[in-house]
Amino acid sequence: MSSKTNTGTPLIDMRDICISFGGVHAVDHVSVDLYPGEVVGLLGHNGAGKSTLIKILSGAYKMDSGEIYVNGERADIRSPRDARRYNIETIYQTLALADNLDAASNLFLGRELTSPLGLVDDDAMESEARKIMARLNPNFQKFKDPVSALSGGQRQSVAIARAVYFNAQILIMDEPTAALGPHETQMVSELITQLKAEGIGIFLISHDIHDVMELCDRASVMKNGKLVGTVDVADVTDDDLLSMIILGKQPGKAA
Amino acid sequence: MSEHSATRNQPGLVQRFMRDTELDTRLLGMLGALALIWVGFHVYGALSNGFGAFLTPRNLWNLSVQTASIGIMACGMVLVIITRHIDLSVGSVLGFCAVIMGITQVWFLPKLVGLEHWSIWIIACVVGMVAGTLVGAIHGWLIAYLSIPAFIVTLGGLLVWRGAAFLITRGETISPLDSTFKLLGGGPNGAVGATGSWIVGIIAAIAVVAMIIMGRARRKRFDFRLRPIWAEWFIGIISVGAVVGAVLLVNAYPWPTGIVRRYAAANDIEIPEGGLFISHGFAIPVLILLAVIVVMTVVMNRTRFGRYVYAIGGNPEAAALAGINTRWMTVKIFALMGFLTGLSAVVASARLGSATNALGTLDELYVIAAAVIGGTSLSGGVGTIYGAVLGAFVMQSLQTGMVLIGFDAAVQQVVVGGVLVLAVYLDNLYRRSSK
Ligand SMILES: Nc1ncnc2c1ncn2[C@@H]1O[C@H](COP(=O)(O)OP(=O)(O)OP(=O)(O)O)[C@@H](O)[C@H]1O
Numbered sequence: 001m002s003s004k005t006n007t008g009t010p011l012i013d014m015r016d017i018c019i020s021f022g023g024v025h026a027v028d029h030v031s032v033d034l035y036p037g038e039v040v041g042l043l044g045h046n047g048a049g050k051s052t053l054i055k056i057l058s059g060a061y062k063m064d065s066g067e068i069y070v071n072g073e074r075a076d077i078r079s080p081r082d083a084r085r086y087n088i089e090t091i092y093q094t095l096a097l098a099d100n101l102d103a104a105s106n107l108f109l110g111r112e113l114t115s116p117l118g119l120v121d122d123d124a125m126e127s128e129a130r131k132i133m134a135r136l137n138p139n140f141q142k143f144k145d146p147v148s149a150l151s152g153g154q155r156q157s158v159a160i161a162r163a164v165y166f167n168a169q170i171l172i173m174d175e176p177t178a179a180l181g182p183h184e185t186q187m188v189s190e191l192i193t194q195l196k197a198e199g200i201g202i203f204l205i206s207h208d209i210h211d212v213m214e215l216c217d218r219a220s221v222m223k224n225g226k227l228v229g230t231v232d233v234a235d236v237t238d239d240d241l242l243s244m245i246i247l248g249k250q251p252g253k254a255a
Numbered sequence: 256m257s258e259h260s261a262t263r264n265q266p267g268l269v270q271r272f273m274r275d276t277e278l279d280t281r282l283l284g285m286l287g288a289l290a291l292i293w294v295g296f297h298v299y300g301a302l303s304n305g306f307g308a309f310l311t312p313r314n315l316w317n318l319s320v321q322t323a324s325i326g327i328m329a330c331g332m333v334l335v336i337i338t339r340h341i342d343l344s345v346g347s348v349l350g351f352c353a354v355i356m357g358i359t360q361v362w363f364l365p366k367l368v369g370l371e372h373w374s375i376w377i378i379a380c381v382v383g384m385v386a387g388t389l390v391g392a393i394h395g396w397l398i399a400y401l402s403i404p405a406f407i408v409t410l411g412g413l414l415v416w417r418g419a420a421f422l423i424t425r426g427e428t429i430s431p432l433d434s435t436f437k438l439l440g441g442g443p444n445g446a447v448g449a450t451g452s453w454i455v456g457i458i459a460a461i462a463v464v465a466m467i468i469m470g471r472a473r474r475k476r477f478d479f480r481l482r483p484i485w486a487e488w489f490i491g492i493i494s495v496g497a498v499v500g501a502v503l504l505v506n507a508y509p510w511p512t513g514i515v516r517r518y519a520a521a522n523d524i525e526i527p528e529g530g531l532f533i534s535h536g537f538a539i540p541v542l543i544l545l546a547v548i549v550v551m552t553v554v555m556n557r558t559r560f561g562r563y564v565y566a567i568g569g570n571p572e573a574a575a576l577a578g579i580n581t582r583w584m585t586v587k588i589f590a591l592m593g594f595l596t597g598l599s600a601v602v603a604s605a606r607l608g609s610a611t612n613a614l615g616t617l618d619e620l621y622v623i624a625a626a627v628i629g630g631t632s633l634s635g636g637v638g639t640i641y642g643a644v645l646g647a648f649v650m651q652s653l654q655t656g657m658v659l660i661g662f663d664a665a666v667q668q669v670v671v672g673g674v675l676v677l678a679v680y681l682d683n684l685y686r687r688s689s690k
């Protein structure tokens with residue numbers, strides 16, 4: 001369960017990543033990695049740079065410097081399409097849904113199913129959407145409505161379904177349960193456990209220390225764009241993680 | 256435009272009817288508004304002038320021809336507005352394309368291939384549409400890759416292309432245009448006649464029925480809820496009825512006697528007692544508009560391109576994160592707008608029989624108004640092709656109607672402007688109540 005068993009090549013190895021926005025070092029020489037079947041938590045206060053870091057991996061931002069290795073090979077990720085080609089799927093904090101389209105259209109956005117004539121096959125997509133939603137949120141029925149008509153939690157389910165549907169090898173979840181009710185949160189936790197068992201690597205960004213303690217194998221903590229440290233969750237307590245987030249110091253290390 | 260949906264019937268029944276037929280209430284509302292305008296002008300004419308001139312084959316046929324040019328461009332403007340842009344330049348680009356086509360067929364081609372050569376109209380059309388597409392692509396590139404707002408780029412375009420059209424012609428009217436080219440503008444010869452119209456009608460009817468049957472088969476394949484059989488029949492009969500009605504209407508409008516006489520003389524036909532009845536049938540520009548509607552509807556609803564247009568309008572950031580190249584899409588959308596403007600220039604200049612640098616002046620306002628009256632939302636993400644075309648019909652109907660009952664141009668402007676604002680207000684109400 002812990003990094004001690006992580007031998008071989010990591011799925012993802014991000015080395016020395018830097019990006020700044022107009023003088024603000026949003027991510028400053030950060031290195032993180034991720035092994036198959038592992039869940040790595042990304043923690044940090046608001047504005048620490050977590051979303052920015054994973055947006056570099058998902059192709060939304062271009063890093064100023066640093067290197068990304070996927071399965072041991074140098075990867076050149078310049079756009080979301082590139083990331084998808086490496087089987088990296090992302091649930092964005094903002095969900096990134098087109099509000100005027102229905103659930104199925106959002107699920108397949110950019111990867112529509114088409115008929116032999118090359119026309120978009122809405123019925124096939126709705127049918128697939130029904131299958132995956134039945135797994136994630138069995139109460140979900142609003143397949144004909146634009147997602148603007150959905151509740152926050154339902155929208156989040158659609159975003160999760162989109163990331164899970166396409167057989168991701170690497171899954172990035174940026175606060176995936178922020179809007180979910182307790183039952184749906186539980187279902188997402190089960191989903192994470194199940195995906196992990198299938199050998200998928202997951203970056204999980206969360207502000208909920210209990211979730212992180214329960215679901216993650218390792219946790220990387222960021223503060224002001226810098227990496228505070230990465231720890232095995234089994235070796236630390238809630239309080240250790242909290243003090244890393246707040247004080248920016250790694251436990252057990254001489255400050 | 257939603258007043259139509261509130262029928263006097265028992266609400267339960269109406270709701271069930273609407274649910275089973277899956278009719279679009281907005282479409283019904285717009286058709287209702289159009290019917291109201293038509294009947295209103297007809298009755299007004301009958302009461303005040305003693306003659307209702309609106310609901311006559313002659314007027315409705317002319318209305319369809321007059322709507323074609325704006326309607327074709329409105330189909331492109333929908334995409335532009337859905338993606339949160341605007342195109343103020345279409346009127347000027349239309350003039351520019353018309354002038355380019357004019358000089359191609361009047362100044363250049365006759366010297367190369369001879370006057371009235373069969374290929375002239377084809378080359379002229381291609382040149383005009385390529386010019387429009389290029390102009391649109393330039394606009395799109397400036398907007399997408401140099402991040403200049405569409406409002407500014409196309410406001411500049413409004414001046415630039417009108418000026419360019421003048422520089423080319425030096426204010427001269429370019430005529431006479433090629434006689435085959437002129438058929439594309441309508442008129443007695445530029446219509447397909449009774450038999451041709453029946454062929455068009457039968458093809459359309461078969462297409463409607465095929466769509467209903469195929470749609471049902473598709474739903475069966477995925478075990479989705481099917482429309483009740485009676486609802487399928489209802490929709491089928493109404494649609495086929497509308498097609499047949501349109502054919503009967505255009506076939507009920509005869510050629511004027513002067514043209515019949517000339518035609519009879521040229522073809523050695525004896526004109527019988529009481530005159531010879533030769534139907535106009537569908538005008539060619541109207542058929543061009545129909546083709547544009549069909550193709551653009553398929554593009555918007557059944558292709559990736561159309562899906563991405565809506566996605567960009569709904570949430571540009573989400574579209575980009577889904578791997579859609581939003582900049583290149585913008586170039587393509589404006590190029591398409593330019594192409595349709597070129598096509599519209601064919602219709603407009605062919606109808607006029609000449610090309611002038613002033614052709615299409617103020618068209619941008621009518622095209623934008625048509626799209627907006629048709630329910631295209633300026634905040635992006637929402638709009639339909641059929642809505643924009645109906646919007647064009649509403650505006651043209653207002654104008655034609657006011658001409659028929661003798662309102663002068665100033666009053667027409669006041670009314671059309673007022674209707675534009677009112678339509679958007681009603682549309683807002685409809686959206687809020689249907690949330
Ligand atoms: N597109 C951008 N332009 C300018 N600054 C940005 C941009 N994106 C992020 N930043 C800045 O980078 C820093 C890190 O932001 P980021 O969204 O990564 O934080 P976060 O750790 O995800 O916070 P939260 O927990 O609130 O989601 C912030 O100071 C933010 O203002």
Ligand SMILES: [Mg+2]
Pocket residue numbers: 050051052093174
């Ligand atoms: Mg964040």
